[in-house]
Amino acid sequence: MKYAYFPGCSAESTARDLYLSTMTVARALGIEFIEPEGWSCCGATMAHQVDHDLSVSLAAANLLKVKDMGLEMVVSCASCYSRMKIANHEISTNPKTREIVSAALGKDYDGSVKVRHFVEIVLEDIGLAAFKKALTHSLQGLKVASYYGCLLVRPPEITGFDDPENPVYMDRLINAMGGAGLDWPHKVECCGGSLTLTRSDLVVKLSEPIIAMAKDSGAQCIAVACPMCQINLDMRQDDILKTTGHRYNMPIIYITQLMGLCLGMSEQALGLDKLIISPQETMNFIRS
Amino acid sequence: MPIRIKKEAVKRGISDRVKEISGIDINACLQCKKCTNGCPVSGFTSSSPSEIIKKLQLGAGEELLASEIIWTCVSCATCFSRCPMEIDMAGVMDALRVMAAETGAAKPDGNMPLMNKILLGTIKAFGRTYDLGAMALYKAGTSSYTKDMGKVPLILKKGKIALLPSQGADKKMVKQIFNNLEKARKK
Numbered sequence: 343m344k345y346a347y348f349p350g351c352s353a354e355s356t357a358r359d360l361y362l363s364t365m366t367v368a369r370a371l372g373i374e375f376i377e378p379e380g381w382s383c384c385g386a387t388m389a390h391q392v393d394h395d396l397s398v399s400l401a402a403a404n405l406l407k408v409k410d411m412g413l414e415m416v417v418s419c420a421s422c423y424s425r426m427k428i429a430n431h432e433i434s435t436n437p438k439t440r441e442i443v444s445a446a447l448g449k450d451y452d453g454s455v456k457v458r459h460f461v462e463i464v465l466e467d468i469g470l471a472a473f474k475k476a477l478t479h480s481l482q483g484l485k486v487a488s489y490y491g492c493l494l495v496r497p498p499e500i501t502g503f504d505d506p507e508n509p510v511y512m513d514r515l516i517n518a519m520g521g522a523g524l525d526w527p528h529k530v531e532c533c534g535g536s537l538t539l540t541r542s543d544l545v546v547k548l549s550e551p552i553i554a555m556a557k558d559s560g561a562q563c564i565a566v567a568c569p570m571c572q573i574n575l576d577m578r579q580d581d582i583l584k585t586t587g588h589r590y591n592m593p594i595i596y597i598t599q600l601m602g603l604c605l606g607m608s609e610q611a612l613g614l615d616k617l618i619i620s621p622q623e624t625m626n627f628i629r630s
Numbered sequence: 631m632p633i634r635i636k637k638e639a640v641k642r643g644i645s646d647r648v649k650e651i652s653g654i655d656i657n658a659c660l661q662c663k664k665c666t667n668g669c670p671v672s673g674f675t676s677s678s679p680s681e682i683i684k685k686l687q688l689g690a691g692e693e694l695l696a697s698e699i700i701w702t703c704v705s706c707a708t709c710f711s712r713c714p715m716e717i718d719m720a721g722v723m724d725a726l727r728v729m730a731a732e733t734g735a736a737k738p739d740g741n742m743p744l745m746n747k748i749l750l751g752t753i754k755a756f757g758r759t760y761d762l763g764a765m766a767l768y769k770a771g772t773s774s775y776t777k778d779m780g781k782v783p784l785i786l787k788k789g790k791i792a793l794l795p796s797q798g799a800d801k802k803m804v805k806q807i808f809n810n811l812e813k814a815r816k817k
Contacts, residue, residue, distance in 0.1 A: 351759040355792035356785075380800030382757040388746040389753075390705070391727045394651065399807045400753070403800075436653065446810040447803075492706035497718070506711055532670040532706035539768060540740035542778060544702065548670055573790075577781060616788045 343467060345458075346413040347375035348404055350422040350569075351383050357419060357569035359613030363598035364418040364460050366612055370605040371468055371476055375416065378407040385429075386421035388536065398439060399446040401429035405455045406447060414456040416463055418598065420568030424493040424501060426457040431500045459494060459503065461511050461567055461597060470518050478606035481521030484627040487561035488512035488523055488597070489552065491571040492532050506530065512565055512597050519604040521627075526559035528552045533574040542581065549574050550582045553590045563593040563624045565600055572596060576618045593621040603628050633681060635690040643689035644729065651725040658715040659683045665709030665719050675702040679709045679719045682726070695735035700726045701742045744771050754808050757799025762791050 347368075353361035368375050381404050389397035405426060408415045417423045433440045434453030444450040458466075464473055490509045498506035507530060513523025531552055534545030553575060556564050566572045576594040583589050595617065602612040603625065614621055635643075649655055659680070666678040677699040685694055700723060709719035727743075730736040736743045748767045752760040765782075769775050785791045 351761075351796070354758070354796050355761050356790055358789060358792075380757075380798065380803070382799040382801075382804045383753045383759055388749045390724050391742070392731065392746050392750060393728070393811070394724065395811055396750075396807070399811065400804070403803050403807060407800075442811075442814065445814060446807045448806060448810070492704075492708070496707035496711045497720075498711055499716075530708075532704050532708070534670075535704045535706065537702070537704055537740070537742075539765065539778065540742050540745050541702065544671065544674055547674060548704075577785070616790050618784070618788070618790075 343372065344374040344376065344413060345416040345463065346378055346408040346411050348381055348384070348408070348415055348417045348422060348426070349377060350386070350417065350419040352419055352569040356573055359616040360418055360569055360572070360596050360598060362611065362613040363596055363602045366607050367598050367601045367605060368460070370602070370607065371464065371473070373463070373468070376411065376413070378404060378411065381407065384422045384425040386425045390425075395439070395442050395446070397425065398429045398432050399443045401425045402433060402443050402451050403447055405429060405457075406449060406451045409451065409455050414458060416458055416460055418460045418567070420459070420491060420493040421570060423457065423459050427501050429453070430455065430457060459567070461515065462503070464601075465511055465514060470514065473515070474518050477519060477604045479604045479628050479630045481516065481519045481600065481604060482627045482629045484521040484624065485524055485560050485562045486516045486521050486565050486600070487526050487556035487559060488516060488529065488565045489556070489571060489575070490529050491566070491568045492530065492535065493568055495530055512567065515597060515601065516565065519600065521600075524559050524561055526555060526561070528555040533571050535570050535574070538570065538574055542578070545574050546578050546581045546585055549578050550586065550588065553579065553582070553592050554588070557590060557592060561592070562627075563595050563621065565595055565597045567597050579619055591619060593617065593619050593624050595621050595624060606630070633684050633688070635685050635688045636693050643686065643691055644694060645686040645689070647729060648686060648722055648725045651728055652718070652721045654718050654721050654725070656683050656686050656717060656722060659687065659717055660715060662714060664712045664714065668708040668712050670706060670708065671699065671702045671704060675699045683717070683719070683722070692733055692735060695726060695730040695733055696737065698739065700730055701736065701740070741768075741772050744768060752795065753804065756795040756797070757801040757804040758796040760792070760795040762793060763795060
């Protein structure tokens with residue numbers, strides 16, 4: 343199985359752990375990833391707030407590279423996923439946008455490259471049966487709240503990821519690994535996303551109810567697939583403690599890190615040392 | 631709560647310009663308020679998505695661009711996903727941000743326009759975002775050095791932020807995109 347893999351800017355910075363764990367898991371599952379040469383920023387998260395045509399063009403530059411490779415594009419960052427899908431949608435439904443973007447790129451792009459999230463290819467292309475077969479370790483009943491956030495599921499007409507109000511893709515993976523994917527109400531709430539530096543007060547207000555609800559639902563950790571959700575929920579627990587006095591100590595772990603642990607991969611290969619809230623208690627559940 | 635607007639002198643509100651920028655027609659709105667009920671930030675800000683739409687429908691002018699929600703909106707698209715008339719409210723907010731920045735009406739709490747400008751600047755220079763550089767410039771631009779500064783050594787130590795900008799991008803292509811769009815706009 344061969345795909346063009348788009349790492350996204352965060353892969354080299356704030357989501358190095360997501361990148362490392364995605365690559366490690368892909369290798370273990372026999373998935374071949376080729377990075378488009380010279381890939382550039384997809385326009386997330388700010389370009390669409392400033393200049394619509396620029397945001398679509400920045401994403402399209404990468405989609406065009408992948409089109410030339412003749413492959414599907416796989417992304418692990420929810421924000422890149424969203425921007426790529428929106429760019430394809432805008433270009434294929436609005437001839438004027440296609441014209442403007444093609445002029446900016448110096449080459450016509452038709453919006454046809456298929457964009458998929460890593461979780462989707464594991465479930466849909468590898469399949470749960472083959473995934474289970476590859477597992478060497480188990481989560482031993484670990485209770486996990488899968489948190490999907492905004493960008494994977496909304497707007498549903500454009501992203502087409504699972505169910506927009508009650509997605510279960512990550513839960514299916516958790517259950518396959520011997521864990522317990524929890525049915526809980528805050529799966530698709532917003533953590534405050536891109537306000538992380540400009541309005542951290544709001545991020546604290548939006549993130550706390552998510553962590554609190556996961557805890558009240560019995561979760562021992564929260565699984566995520568978005569770099570912004572990860573950093574907000576992980577890094578802001580300290581600010582939640584300072585402003586409200588509530589201590590959660592809830593590990594916020596990428597779904598790919600949990601997958602890697604169950605595939606027998608090392609903590610270092612999965613970037614688990616980069617998490618701010620220690621995942622040690624979660625890792626104690628892993629049994630071979 | 632009554633919704634009040636100021637009629638502009640030209641008697642033509644800004645909803646046409648919103649449509650021009652975003653392609654979105656807000657006239658289909660039924661005021662069912664599903665957007666506002668699902669909005670994660672409407673409880674923390676002085677307006678709501680349905681109120682913004684109603685004001686646009688009534689012919690609100692540029693004074694609307696000073697609304698705080700334009701910058702507290704997190705683009706989560708819950709509004710759009712739940713709208714029975716399929717109005718892309720997140721797209722409307724994007725258009726209002728563009729207009730607010732154009733007219734200088736943007737004076738949000740937490741300087742998002744500055745953050746956007748800085749991050750786009752790093753993309754133009756390196757082809758990829760440079761978080762640490764952007765953070766430093768934002769802190770310098772807003773004189774907010776002390777806020778969150780305790781986090782920097784921690785994330786640097788954990789390797790959760792890159793020290794230097796990435797050098798791997800096709801910078802020529804990215805520069806070409808910025809330049810071509812700028813040229814096309816000047817025409």
